Amino acid sequence: xKKLSFMLLASIVLLSGCSxxxxxxxxxxxxxxxxxxxxxxxxxxxxxxSSKADDLCPSGYYVTSKNAAKxxxxxxxxxxxxxxxxCDYMLEWQxxxxxxxxxxxxIFGKH
Numbered sequence: 001x002k003k004l005s006f007m008l009l010a011s012i013v014l015l016s017g018c019s020x021x022x023x024x025x026x027x028x029x030x031x032x033x034x035x036x037x038x039x040x041x042x043x044x045x046x047x048x049x050s051s052k053a054d055d056l057c058p059s060g061y062y063v064t065s066k067n068a069a070k071x072x073x074x075x076x077x078x079x080x081x082x083x084x085x086x087c088d089y090m091l092e093w094q095x096x097x098x099x100x101x102x103x104x105x106x107i108f109g110k111h
Contacts, residue, residue, distance in 0.1 A: 021035045029096055
């Protein structure tokens with residue numbers, strides 16, 4: 001029963017995370033996607049934004065820019081963020097829909 005409860009909770013958290021992604025249509029092929037995070041910025045990759053980009057551009061897309069923004073200093077370590085410090089920021093991707101084959105999936109990363 002605990003395992004089922006955990007799986008349901010994890011599903012709810014994942015689904016609620018996706019609903020925080022905002023989409024702004026620039027024109028027929030260009031979009032600005034934003035998603036809030038509470039962590040250190042890292043490499044600006046995002047499963048939530050990648051998933052939304054796949055939904056918007058089923059034939060493929062290029063990320064034309066990635067930015068992280070906030071009104072104060074960025075969190076600089078996982079320890080700082082885990083201790084409750086203010087590590088929230090907004091991640092923004094600008095994408096362009098194009099005809100591009102999907103990257104092959106591998107458990108070891110993209111090819």
